[in-house]
Amino acid sequence: MTTPLLYAACGIVLFSIGLHALLVRRHLLRKILAANIIASGVFMVFIAVGARSEGAATDPVPQVMVLTGIVVSLCFTAVAIALAVRIHNLTDCTTLAVDEESSID
Numbered sequence: 001m002t003t004p005l006l007y008a009a010c011g012i013v014l015f016s017i018g019l020h021a022l023l024v025r026r027h028l029l030r031k032i033l034a035a036n037i038i039a040s041g042v043f044m045v046f047i048a049v050g051a052r053s054e055g056a057a058t059d060p061v062p063q064v065m066v067l068t069g070i071v072v073s074l075c076f077t078a079v080a081i082a083l084a085v086r087i088h089n090l091t092d093c094t095t096l097a098v099d100e101e102s103s104i105d
């Protein structure tokens with residue numbers, strides 16, 4: 001197993017774990033953490049795509065995209081935490097309400 005393939009596999013696993021947590025968890029901070037885990041998985045896949053064979057130079061475009069994505073992820077996290085704090089201050093609740101009428105049984 002080559003290093004880029006290992007990075008891609010780990011990125012897919014992280015993306016899957018984050019997506020599961022994003023869909024299943026109701027707590028706002030856990031959803032924010034799940035979104036960050038998804039972003040980390042995508043970054044790992046981008047790094048794996050940008051890697052080439054042992055002797056060749058790496059492609060700089062995926063690396064630049066990952067750096068930009070890290071900045072966007074940091075901004076998203078800051079805004080999401082600020083909104084979660086605001087929701088907590090207004091409702092004294094940090095979990096999302098479950099809509100009983102729209103549940104599929």
